[in-house]
Amino acid sequence: MSDSDRIATLEAQVAELGRRLTVREDELDIRKLQHLYGYLIDKCLYNETADLFTDDGEVRFFGGIWKGKEGVRRLYVERFQKRFTYGNNGPIDGFLLEHPQLQDIINVQPDGVTALARARSMMQAGRHKDFEGDQPWLKSRQWWEGGIYENTYKKVDGTWRIHILNYMPIWHADFETGWANTRPEYVPFPKETYPTDPTGPDxxxxxxxxxxxxxxxxxxxxxxxxxxxxxxxxxxxxxAREKAKG
Structure with a gap:
């Protein structure tokens, strides 16, 4: 092999190593972003949560789609913050909302500015009996939730952001009775869109x-x-049972 061929081979190897290193760094940055999302909503920091999204981002959640920066803020700030923490941007006494982010599988796309990820959350939530209010979502209760994310991320000006948060809650259970006794539609799905529902999905x-x-x-x-x-x-x-019996 000539010197020029060896140099060309080394340059190609360096370029490939650089590409692979960039992909790994992107995966780490996306993982940090998703884990930070979990920490922020744990503590009801809804303003900061909304800032994790692209300007044209959206949230797909409980049978609804909240679109764009305005829609994302409508969900986190106008709906969650006002319902759960009385408008306070941060945790309040007597309200628990833990969102561990688990089992993430991240795939950076060939364009280098789009990524897809699948992950899991196992939420522990509840409101202490000494801090309940007069609305259904303010009553004293304790429950579990498990769900799957299938998210899309975009790199904007060199920083990864959430583009589509597609969170599918899968199961719920009251702490006292467990998932064997979960009633259908444990959390009611949205029935009306915005603006008929002022905090509803688009x-x-x-x-x-x-x-x-x-x-x-x-x-x-x-x-x-x-x-x-x-x-x-x-x-x-x-x-299916009858078919199995033969």
Missing amino acids: ELIEGHWLWPTHKLTPFHFPHPVTGEEIVAQRWEGDE
């Missing part, structure tokens, strides 16, 4: 579901070994 999502209904939240990536789309069979209830 659009409703069809086919939203909660435990005890149980479906697969679609993966944004194929199976890493087979390359095939990851698809689950849909349970057919009594019909």
